[in-house]
Amino acid sequence: MDSLRRARATKADIESNLAILKPTKKASSGRKRVEDDEENHLIKKMRQEDHMEWGAIATYLNDERERRSEPATMTAAAVYSRFVRNGPRIAIANGEIGFDPQDYMHLRHPNRYLSGKPVAANARPNKRGREEQAGQIKGNIRPKGNYKEDMAELSSVDKTELLLDAVSDIEKHFWAMVADQLEKSSGKLYDPMAIQARYHQI
Numbered sequence: 001m002d003s004l005r006r007a008r009a010t011k012a013d014i015e016s017n018l019a020i021l022k023p024t025k026k027a028s029s030g031r032k033r034v035e036d037d038e039e040n041h042l043i044k045k046m047r048q049e050d051h052m053e054w055g056a057i058a059t060y061l062n063d064e065r066e067r068r069s070e071p072a073t074m075t076a077a078a079v080y081s082r083f084v085r086n087g088p089r090i091a092i093a094n095g096e097i098g099f100d101p102q103d104y105m106h107l108r109h110p111n112r113y114l115s116g117k118p119v120a121a122n123a124r125p126n127k128r129g130r131e132e133q134a135g136q137i138k139g140n141i142r143p144k145g146n147y148k149e150d151m152a153e154l155s156s157v158d159k160t161e162l163l164l165d166a167v168s169d170i171e172k173h174f175w176a177m178v179a180d181q182l183e184k185s186s187g188k189l190y191d192p193m194a195i196q197a198r199y200h201q202i
Contacts, residue, residue: 003157010164035093040086047083047104054079080105084185095144101184 034040039061046052046060054076061079062072084101091099153159170177175192178199183189 003161007161007164010168034086034089043079043083044087044090
């Protein structure tokens with residue numbers, strides 16, 4: 001019982017310091033989440049898997065919008081921005097590990113370039129190489145757990161204490177993690193204290 005009491009005290013301390021961990025209201029703003037927007041998934045897939053250029057992705061999305069009688073306002077810059085902003089959130093939702101949008105920002109067509117020189121026909125990846133690469137990527141996706149089983153396991157005193165310790169560790173490094181995430185989207189590493197101060201000014 002002492003462990004559970006300590007865990008509850010830790011939870012109360014964390015929630016008093018980090019408002020974002022307080023229970024959220026069920027009422028939604030009506031705005032679609034990034035992870036639920038089909039265009040965001042398409043942008044990530046077309047850039048990450050199909051290696052398409054920003055302009056080509058914008059053209060494809062505009063064609064799809066016109067078919068749905070929606071305004072075709074997508075630009076290469078907008079596609080780039082949405083990929084950088086939303087790609088990591090989609091990766092997290094899909095259980096991908098190690099996704100970094102910077103890895104895909106300046107792609108060159110793999111069949112045309114190798115170390116800055118045109119690729120010879122026999123230097124292109126063969127089917128076996130592509131299958132091996134696909135297998136490696138598949139192993140990089142974190143399998144999703146079972147909600148009911150996980151809830152039952154997390155209800156044990158030991159796991160509850162570990163969970164709250166993990167949340168406490170994240171709380172201590174929260175603004176440094178925000179700085180890391182902001183660096184991915186902006187290209188600049190800001191001082192975590194400046195980020196925190198600016199956040200509370202908003």
